Each structure stands twice: as C-alpha cells, then as structure tokens.
Amino acid sequence: MTRYAMSIDLSACVGCSACSVACTMENDVPVGNHRLWIRNTTVGTFPNLTVEFRPEQCLHCENPPCVPVCPTGCCYVTDDGIVDIDEHQCIACGACIAACPYDARSMHPDGYVTKCNFCRHRLEEGKLPACVETCPTLCRSFGDLDDPNSAVSIAIREADRVDVLRPEQGTGPNLYYLNAPSSFGLTSNIWDVKHEEGAH
Amino acid sequence: MVEWYGLPWSQHFWHWPTLFHFAFVALAGGMAFVTMVATLRDHPRKRTYALITMGLIVLDLFTLWVESPARWRFTHVWLFLAFTPTSPIWIGAWGLITSMVASFFVWLDRGPRQVWGALLVIGSSLALVYPGLALSVNVNRPIWSMILIVLFPLTGMVTVTALAMLFKQAWAKAFITPLSLASAGIGVLYLWGLATGVPEAQQGFAYLWSHGGPLFLVGLALLVAPAFLRRTPLLAALVPFVGATVVRSLIVEIGQHQFFGF
Amino acid sequence: MGMDRREFLKLSAASVGAATVAGQASAQSLLDRIPNPFAPMPPQWFDGDVETVYSYCENCFWKCGIEVKVAGGKVRKVDGYATNPKSRGMLCPRGQGAPTQTYDPDRLKRPLIRVEGTERGDGQYREASWDEALDYIAEKMFAIRDEHGPESVAWFGHGSGDKWFASYLPGAWGSPNAAKPSVSLCTGPRETASQYTFGRGISGHEQIDWSETNYIVLIGHHIGEDTHNTQLQDFALALKRGAKLVVADPRFSTAAAKANDWLPVKPGTDTALLLAWMHVLVTEELYDAAYVEQYTLGFDRLVEHVQPYTPEWAAEITEIPADTIRRIAREMAEHAPRAVIPVSRHVVWYGNDTQRNRALYLVNVLLGNYGKPGGYYFCDAPGVDAYPAPDLPLAPSSGGCGGSTTDVEADSPFRDSVDRGLFYGSATAVQEMIPPMLTGEPYPIKGLFSYGVNLFHSIPKVDYTKEALKQLDLYVAIDVLPMEHVMWADVILPEATYLERYDDLLLQSYKTPFIAGRFPAIEAMYDTKPGWWIAKELGEKLGLGEYFPWEDMEDYLDTRLRTIGSDLEELRQQGTIVRRGRPYFADYERFNRNPLGTPSGKIEIYSERFADAGFDPMPTYEPTEQPPAGSYRLLYGRSPVHTFARTHNNAVLMDQHGENEVWIATKEAERLGVANGDYVYLENDAGVREGPVKAAVTERIRHDCVYIVHGFGHKAPLMRLANGRGASDTALQSSYTLDPISGGAGLRNNFVRVVADAPNPNHPPIKDLVADRSPV
Ligand code: SF4
Ligand code: SF4
Numbered sequence A: 001m002t003r004y005a006m007s008i009d010l011s012a013c014v015g016c017s018a019c020s021v022a023c024t025m026e027n028d029v030p031v032g033n034h035r036l037w038i039r040n041t042t043v044g045t046f047p048n049l050t051v052e053f054r055p056e057q058c059l060h061c062e063n064p065p066c067v068p069v070c071p072t073g074c075c076y077v078t079d080d081g082i083v084d085i086d087e088h089q090c091i092a093c094g095a096c097i098a099a100c101p102y103d104a105r106s107m108h109p110d111g112y113v114t115k116c117n118f119c120r121h122r123l124e125e126g127k128l129p130a131c132v133e134t135c136p137t138l139c140r141s142f143g144d145l146d147d148p149n150s151a152v153s154i155a156i157r158e159a160d161r162v163d164v165l166r167p168e169q170g171t172g173p174n175l176y177y178l179n180a181p182s183s184f185g186l187t188s189n190i191w192d193v194k195h196e197e198g199a200h
Numbered sequence B: 001m002v003e004w005y006g007l008p009w010s011q012h013f014w015h016w017p018t019l020f021h022f023a024f025v026a027l028a029g030g031m032a033f034v035t036m037v038a039t040l041r042d043h044p045r046k047r048t049y050a051l052i053t054m055g056l057i058v059l060d061l062f063t064l065w066v067e068s069p070a071r072w073r074f075t076h077v078w079l080f081l082a083f084t085p086t087s088p089i090w091i092g093a094w095g096l097i098t099s100m101v102a103s104f105f106v107w108l109d110r111g112p113r114q115v116w117g118a119l120l121v122i123g124s125s126l127a128l129v130y131p132g133l134a135l136s137v138n139v140n141r142p143i144w145s146m147i148l149i150v151l152f153p154l155t156g157m158v159t160v161t162a163l164a165m166l167f168k169q170a171w172a173k174a175f176i177t178p179l180s181l182a183s184a185g186i187g188v189l190y191l192w193g194l195a196t197g198v199p200e201a202q203q204g205f206a207y208l209w210s211h212g213g214p215l216f217l218v219g220l221a222l223l224v225a226p227a228f229l230r231r232t233p234l235l236a237a238l239v240p241f242v243g244a245t246v247v248r249s250l251i252v253e254i255g256q257h258q259f260f261g262f
Numbered sequence C: 001m002g003m004d005r006r007e008f009l010k011l012s013a014a015s016v017g018a019a020t021v022a023g024q025a026s027a028q029s030l031l032d033r034i035p036n037p038f039a040p041m042p043p044q045w046f047d048g049d050v051e052t053v054y055s056y057c058e059n060c061f062w063k064c065g066i067e068v069k070v071a072g073g074k075v076r077k078v079d080g081y082a083t084n085p086k087s088r089g090m091l092c093p094r095g096q097g098a099p100t101q102t103y104d105p106d107r108l109k110r111p112l113i114r115v116e117g118t119e120r121g122d123g124q125y126r127e128a129s130w131d132e133a134l135d136y137i138a139e140k141m142f143a144i145r146d147e148h149g150p151e152s153v154a155w156f157g158h159g160s161g162d163k164w165f166a167s168y169l170p171g172a173w174g175s176p177n178a179a180k181p182s183v184s185l186c187t188g189p190r191e192t193a194s195q196y197t198f199g200r201g202i203s204g205h206e207q208i209d210w211s212e213t214n215y216i217v218l219i220g221h222h223i224g225e226d227t228h229n230t231q232l233q234d235f236a237l238a239l240k241r242g243a244k245l246v247v248a249d250p251r252f253s254t255a256a257a258k259a260n261d262w263l264p265v266k267p268g269t270d271t272a273l274l275l276a277w278m279h280v281l282v283t284e285e286l287y288d289a290a291y292v293e294q295y296t297l298g299f300d301r302l303v304e305h306v307q308p309y310t311p312e313w314a315a316e317i318t319e320i321p322a323d324t325i326r327r328i329a330r331e332m333a334e335h336a337p338r339a340v341i342p343v344s345r346h347v348v349w350y351g352n353d354t355q356r357n358r359a360l361y362l363v364n365v366l367l368g369n370y371g372k373p374g375g376y377y378f379c380d381a382p383g384v385d386a387y388p389a390p391d392l393p394l395a396p397s398s399g400g401c402g403g404s405t406t407d408v409e410a411d412s413p414f415r416d417s418v419d420r421g422l423f424y425g426s427a428t429a430v431q432e433m434i435p436p437m438l439t440g441e442p443y444p445i446k447g448l449f450s451y452g453v454n455l456f457h458s459i460p461k462v463d464y465t466k467e468a469l470k471q472l473d474l475y476v477a478i479d480v481l482p483m484e485h486v487m488w489a490d491v492i493l494p495e496a497t498y499l500e501r502y503d504d505l506l507l508q509s510y511k512t513p514f515i516a517g518r519f520p521a522i523e524a525m526y527d528t529k530p531g532w533w534i535a536k537e538l539g540e541k542l543g544l545g546e547y548f549p550w551e552d553m554e555d556y557l558d559t560r561l562r563t564i565g566s567d568l569e570e571l572r573q574q575g576t577i578v579r580r581g582r583p584y585f586a587d588y589e590r591f592n593r594n595p596l597g598t599p600s601g602k603i604e605i606y607s608e609r610f611a612d613a614g615f616d617p618m619p620t621y622e623p624t625e626q627p628p629a630g631s632y633r634l635l636y637g638r639s640p641v642h643t644f645a646r647t648h649n650n651a652v653l654m655d656q657h658g659e660n661e662v663w664i665a666t667k668e669a670e671r672l673g674v675a676n677g678d679y680v681y682l683e684n685d686a687g688v689r690e691g692p693v694k695a696a697v698t699e700r701i702r703h704d705c706v707y708i709v710h711g712f713g714h715k716a717p718l719m720r721l722a723n724g725r726g727a728s729d730t731a732l733q734s735s736y737t738l739d740p741i742s743g744g745a746g747l748r749n750n751f752v753r754v755v756a757d758a759p760n761p762n763h764p765p766i767k768d769l770v771a772d773r774s775p776v
C-alpha cells in the first residue's frame, strides 16, 4: 500500500517561500489564505544564534483529529494516506479548523474549507507536489513511506535528526522535519521560544 | 524574532454571530428538555412548550444559516445524508432535528405521547450536550477543556429556566437557584482545572485570564446571585441568564486560541 | 411609414426570436445560479486543456527558463524545466508568483500624455493613441536635438527590453548617455575590478564553481534572502555535499544561519579582513605558489604590501578576533583551490568598492582558484549573429551588468557622455546623469527615457532627482505599473508584461552557455505593447527606420537563430539550446589560448594601469565614515519574495510579505524604548523621514547599524497594494560616496536615527485590497 509522506530538511531550507507561492498558484489559493506558510524563528543571543526556517502545511496525520469531527464526512483519508476534503459536501462549520492542532485548514471565501492535499492532481499525473518540485534548496522529499527506496524514506533514513510538530498531540504526522538546527529540536511555540531566549 | 512569509489560519474561525448560535442552541436544547418533561408528565402547557421549542430551533438554525460561509451552497443536506457519529456537530444536528420532529407531533397532539417523549429525551440531551462536546473534543485548544461537557448543558438549562421565569412559569423558580449555583460551581472547577493542569492548560488559563478573566468572574458572580435575589424574580431570572451567557460566550470566543499560531 | 409588410414581419420575427432566446438564456442562468449541493465543484484550471509555452522569467533578472501553463486563455502557473540550466525545473518565489502581475488591475493600460499646463508630479494625464504618443515624443526629441544635440537625451533601462532603450535606440539616435542602474548602483565596481585584474568581466551569472567547491566564504552576500534561483540551488547542494561555510556580515543573515562560522564584521571594514587574509596566506606561505607563478604578475610586490596587515591589525578594525581571522585563512588554504570567496551582486557599499573587490579577487587568486575547479570558472555568451542592419552611428554604450562599455572615439562626431572624467572607468553611471539636468554641465541633459528603471527607488538623492526631472523638456517612462516616477513622465508608454511578448534572445554566459527564448503565452492585455515594438515604431518616427529593418520580432529572432543553424520554431519547441562551455584554464590551454584579457596576459595582482592613473596599484584599507552618536548605519537587503521595487503591487507576493521591518539590535531598542512590532520613523541628517515602519527587535544584528529590506515605501497612490507600506531605503540615501575608479555610488555611508512612537498605520490585509482574490 502507498503511504504518502513528505520531509523537509531544515538544515537546507532558507525559508524563501517559493513552496508557498508555488502552492498558491498551483491550487488557485485565494489571496489571504495559505495552504503552506513559512515560520522563521530566531533562538539565542548575539552572536550565538540559531534560526529555524520552517515551512508548515497540513501534515496528513496518521490519526487526524480533523476528520472525525466533520459532520458531513467531507473530510476523509484516501487509501494513500492523504487527508483530503470533498469541498462540495463541506458546510463550512469550522469544526475541522478547530480540531487541527497546526492551523493547516482555512476557510475559502467561497464557503468551504481548504488545505494542502499533497497536490493530488499532480500525483495522479506522476508529478511531485508543486512545493517539492519548485524548492530551490531541494530540501523537500516526497514519496511512499512503505517503499524504502522512495525519496522520502531515504531522506528520513539519512537524517541526523527527525522531528514532527507537536508530537504530544498524538496525531502521527506524515510530514517530517529533518535536521532541526536547535539542540532542543523544533521550536514549538512562541511561549517556549521566549523561554529559550531567556535561558541562553 | 519570528518572521512569517504567508500566515497560518490562526485567526478566529468562529465570529460574533456564532455566539448567538451558542446562546440560541442552549435555549433550544433546554426548551426541548422542558417539552420532554412536560410531554412525559402530560403537562397542560406541553403544546405551548413544543411550539416554543420549534421556534427556538428555527431561530437557532436561522442564525447558523446567516453566519455560515456556505450560506448559498445549501450543502447542509449532507448533515442528514452522512453518518458521522464521531462528529459533535452531526450529533447536535440530529439532536435538534429529532427534537423538532417530536415537538411537532407533541404540538399536533397526535400519535403516541410516550414515543415523542422518548425521542425528546434523546433529542434534547444531544442538543444540550453537543455544544460543550464540540468544544472539548479539540484537545489542541486547552481553554476548551473536558469540563465543558458538563458546564455547557448546565448553563444552557440556566438560560432556559431563566426564560421560563420571565414568562412566569411557576416551576422555574424552584430550579433557577440550584442550576445557577451548580453552574457557578462547575465554572470555578473549570478555572481551577485549567490553572492547575498541564502546562498547556496553564497557558490557556493565563490567556483566558488576560483576555477576559475579570469578565469571566463577573459572569460567575452573576450565576451565584439568584441565591440572594429570591424576592425579585425578575432579577433572579435576568441576572443568571446574563451570567450564563457571558461565561459561555467568553469560553467560545477566547478558547479559539491555540498556543501554536503567531 | 416607409417599411413594407414583409420587412416588418422579418423584423418582428427576429425580435421575437431574440426575446425567446434571451428568455431561455435567463431561465438557464437562473437555474445555474441555484446551487446544487450534489453537483461536483466547478473544474479547476488543471482539469481541462493546458497549453505549455516556453519562456524565461522576468521577475528578477536572473532569467530562469520557464514553462508557462495556459488554461482557458489565462496564464495559471509557471514552472521551471529541467533542460534550462538556470531553472533546472525549479523556480524561486518571485518567479512562481510573477503571473499575478500580468493580471494586476492597477497596470498601465494605454499610452498617457501629461495634461498640458500641469507640472511633472501632478499626475494629470489624458489617454492617447500610440501614434499620438510617439509623435509627441518624436517632435520633442527633434527639438532637443536641434537646440542641444542628440547627446542631450539620456536613456535609462533595466530589464530584458533594455537592449532597445539603453543600447540600441540611443546608439541609433546618437547619445552616449545611456545607463543602467545595474552597473553603477549594483555591480559596476566588481566588473571594473575584474576587468583590471583578469581582463574579463564577471558574467551576469556569477561564475562560481559551486558544484566543485568545498569551502565557501561569503562577505555581505545574502544568498537565501536573495533568491537567485540557480545560485540558491548550488549553494544548498554545496552545503549538502558538506562544503564548509563562513559568512562575514554585520547581520545574522539567512546565509549566516547556515554557516559554520559567522563573523559579525563591523560594517565598512571588509577590506581590512581581506587584507589580513592575504597577509596570513602570504606570510605563512599558504598560497598556491605554482598557480601564482604561472598565472600572475606582481606577486612580490604584494608580499611586501600586505606585511603590515596582520590579523591583529585587522582585529582592531573589524572587531573579529585575530585567531579567528587566522584560522579561517588557514582553513581556506587547506581546502584550496576548492575554496572560494564568491563575489556578490550589489557591491556599491562604501565608495572604495573597486579596491575591495580587487582584494576579494586577490585572496581567490592566492588560493589558486580562478579558472580552476571549485573556484571561479570562465564563461562566455553563446555566439549568435546580430540581425543584419546598418552599423549604428554610436556603439551601444550602457553595457550589461557586465558593464563593459565603449568609449566615444576621438574622431566621432558625438560628444562623450556627461559623466566622462568624473571617474576612471568607462561605464556610464546612472546617478551622474542627473546633475547635468540641473547644472547643464558639461552639457545639459534635456530629455530622458526611463525603461523599467525606478528613478525614485534606485538612484540616491531622490529629492535632487525630482528637482532635476522638473528641468527636462521631455521625460518618457516605459513601464508596466504606475510607479511614482512613472507618474511624473510627460508620456507614459505601457509595456506588455513578459508573458505577453517576445523579447530578444537570451544569450547567457554560463558554465554551459545557452540560448533561451521568450514566447508570448497570451495576447497583450489592454492597449499595451512589447518593448521591441515601441522601439521600432519610435525609431521609425525618429527617421531611424533603416536600423530596424525587420518585419517583426518573429522575423528578427528567426533570422538571428538561422545564423547558428537553428530557427524560431526549434527554439519554440525546445525553449533552451545549451552549448558546451570552457570553464577552466585547462580548456583553453589545450588549444594554446589564454582566457585572460589583461594587457600582460596575466592576472594583474599589481595594476600598472591603476598606478599610472594615480590609484593604489594594490588594494589598501581606507577607513569609512562612522555614524554620528545616536545614529545607525543604514544597511539594506532583500526579501526572498520581492525584487527591487518592482513586485510590491503583486497581490500574491505582498500577501507573503506586505511591509518591511527595520531590524534593531535588542539592546539598542531597549535604550530607545522600542518594542518588537512597534512602529518607528527613520530619519537621516538631511531631514528625510521615512515610515512609519515596523520595528523588528532582534539579536540578529550588530548594535551599530539598522537594516531594512529594499523596495518598500512606495508613494504611488495608483499602486493600491504597494502604496505607503514600509520605508524606502533609497529615500533615506541622501548622499553617496562615488567610487573614483568604477563610478559606483557607495550607498552604505548613510546614517539614520530611529524615532520611536510612530503611529500604527493599521495597514489593511492585502486580501481586503484586491477585488478578486484569485491569484491570477
Ligand atoms: S521553497 Fe524550499 S527552501 Fe524555500 S521555504 Fe520552501 S522548503 Fe524552504
Ligand atoms: S495537519 Fe491538521 S488538517 Fe492536516 S491531517 Fe492533521 S489535523 Fe488534519
């Protein structure tokens, strides 16, 4: 079976946002919505600094809290592990937006919820998701986790460090962050970062 | 320093009209509960109550429709064509529609009263419970803690009882004080739970506190007030009504924050 | 009534028919408008037929090859493609978002002529036909020529079409006063330094052999914030291969965040750092002796010259510890020749820039990397003959980024350019074309063409420029957007965007030189025209028709391509034609040829020519002016999603980054009482105040400088998204330090104060400013 996943090598990512803009154009994402955005967080004090460049998007959780709360069943998981939305059944109630721990879902101005779906239409044509294809630092890998030779499997295997976002939420993300630059892993939220900054 | 290119959707997804929904659904669910009791007991005013229940449900659904970004897409039929029992909103939708149908027959005064009563038991409890449930399932938003599953039905009943008092329903007087006091008690428990909970919950408490703490306390105080207002039924009804609505609204509004965005 | 019955019947039948059709149509559309919850979503653009057109990107001038996806008559997406050496299938954010500009409702739509009797800057225009607009221009130009001579028309250009407006047309017309901001406001000094050291320029694509290098030292080079696509790819791949990275920058830049060592060098002291590295390499005999022996001239003089520049000396100046300086020099030597200090773009910093870049080259030379794998490779543009046309009366004079220019011959009937003699090099300096508009010295400039050059966001001393513009007899702006400077012009000519037009061939110097074509993906919107068309039409009106013998651009391109045995159709199918390059010395030596173009045929460590002209023959350190107490040096740089000041009305890109922030060191901000996210003003000594601009209080910058991203702070009400957001660094550059060698305008000797407590301008979100939230 296919289990699609993505990895982003944070040691290479420069936070340039090419992925985000490519996503917007490819998926006709309205101005003001983002399926993918970049968070660049600085940790430390001069001159001992670390900057984490972190693109964020739907993590296609193994155990997606957004799906069971959907009252119409329009949020679903494909056989390939992609968490997708059948927009024309969406009633825009916002339950899934509330449930997502990563703010990955947004309300389309036409009255339905929208988010990253790994560019399913491109996968069907045998292409990579738009963000992966365009990334000028080649820090994104995509593929089938069940295939040990897929780009994503190899990237994860070869990484010195693998993290997922908010693991305490028990969502089982399928987006892996590789080689996070800070010694403590991913910067989790602004409260922690303040704390870290103070600690230095 | 955090720099953003593009932003996550960490803005509020529910806006002020939603607060009206949370107020009306409390009244609708509570009224269905009252109708249920009246039906089972064959209370003389059961038909009036049933009519009011229907009115409140319609009002609530109308608010939902008005605030819905999918207003003109009529996709709401999918609520009733899908089977998604894990979704509190689906549960609530069925709770409301069941209450609606049962109330209709009660109002017509046709058919087996016991069956309508039984349906109303289910419908009203689902309708009363689901708002709190819909919030507390979001474990990612710490302000929406588990206690809301109790707090929301209770405060819902406070509002409907207060309404009944305003319309001089004799039975209401007996219930307003215990319901309000129970709500206030659970409300205190809720705050205490947040303040002493896991770090996330404590962040939630701090956030709730800084964004509406005093108002929340006022809300709780108003819920305690009926105990001291026995002589003035008008106030004894209005004051806890406001208190319950304030507490509910603050939780819905402020609780949308999760400590991950920007 | 003169209508006969039959006619009447016919008419009424027709009208009944029409009414029925209309009735059906409205019933139909009414039905359509009732949403059907069971209907699938309307199709996405990629569900139907998608046509692919090859082109190259124009959102910055790196010019990556793109595939343009057209669906339903609209450009929906651009992608890179694998066979193009610049995109290799990838694009940067600006390239990805570029199509949004084509659909920007604020675009210039038809030719405009300033209403007679209004002042420049009043912004009162009337619409005109192309014919009228071009006639108007021609008439004024003849008048200028009659009174002052053809040289009194200056031509500024930037972008793919600048060939026409900053080289070809001025050459045909007879004005040497053609200039590009990409020279004296950007790369001029590095080009001059390279010419006088190696006898070759740096190509528009910096010729760094990223894929072979193992040790990289960046000095003020903002890779990552500057998202030049291929460079970013190469940089990332080099790091992934394990190349070591050192970044010297007063700011913890994106590149610094990836570095093994960050040297927070004091601004303005880079040359001292470079000299100390030379000192270590020379005195510790770490340099590549064989290379120096074989390829260079004047090394013994350098040995002597660098003696005083000890790391201890440099440590005092640069505030980088001496052992760090020493260690880095040794590490470079260890990795040499696969260790490189890449030259950057925008090198006009402090006025001593040619010498600083020479110092940078010389360190590379000591490492023996120039012309060797892992250092600087050689590249030439692929040769394609020009279209057969009569020789221009005056050789094109603005040069490329490469900046090479031709002097006006002594026996030429034309006067030399107005900036001749102000500096040593032969390039034209755009900022030096402004004063003659006001002073008339050495002769007046009376006419100005600005093709895509943002006069108020690139040339320092903006107020002075505005005064100068008022003195002109003719000012023509050719642009896509109603930029502030455009709305000062007498005639505004709206250009078609890169997706709507042909352009000349892209002949790219590169490790594998290549030819890329630009093909229109859609018809030009509104009444806009491509640059080549405007140039040809105007040329004809100026009586210069003989220099434009081609029918149209298809004829022009096809004819040129046939000289290399290809044709337009082939390029249309392929997009890019790649040639073999000769990247290293070995590739020349095999044929007994020498790629070095200096008079001596060697790398000139010691420059006789500089010595003769009275300049230091080898680089020295000159201290730069320091900020007065209470002021900060104003540094500026790039946002990864923006280019120059050109992309700030692009809804998609502005939605990514909608205003610039001023970086202030935490301690300084505390002292000033400024909190992160507060709004402040920036104010310089000349009394220019910019802002309100948001403060980013950060640990990522030294205490003695502040930093903003360039290109924001537009004052152009017709650009609804750009207008009034952030602060303009150019506006704060009320002075510059002229590089006496290259003519570059050193821009980093400008100092600003931070004024706290500016009002929050409460910018509405970009989405609220666009009517249609679709990205295209
Ligand atoms: S395109 Fe690549 S480098 Fe740029 S932000 Fe996205 S993942 Fe990072
Ligand atoms: S990231 Fe959010 S939207 Fe995506 S699957 Fe997980 S919970 Fe759902």
Ligand code: SF4
Binding pocket: C057, C058, C059, C060, C061, C062, C063, C064, C091, C092, C093, C094, C095, C096, C227, C228, C229, C230
């Ligand atoms: S680097 Fe980016 S903006 Fe520049 S040409 Fe390439 S894709 Fe276009």
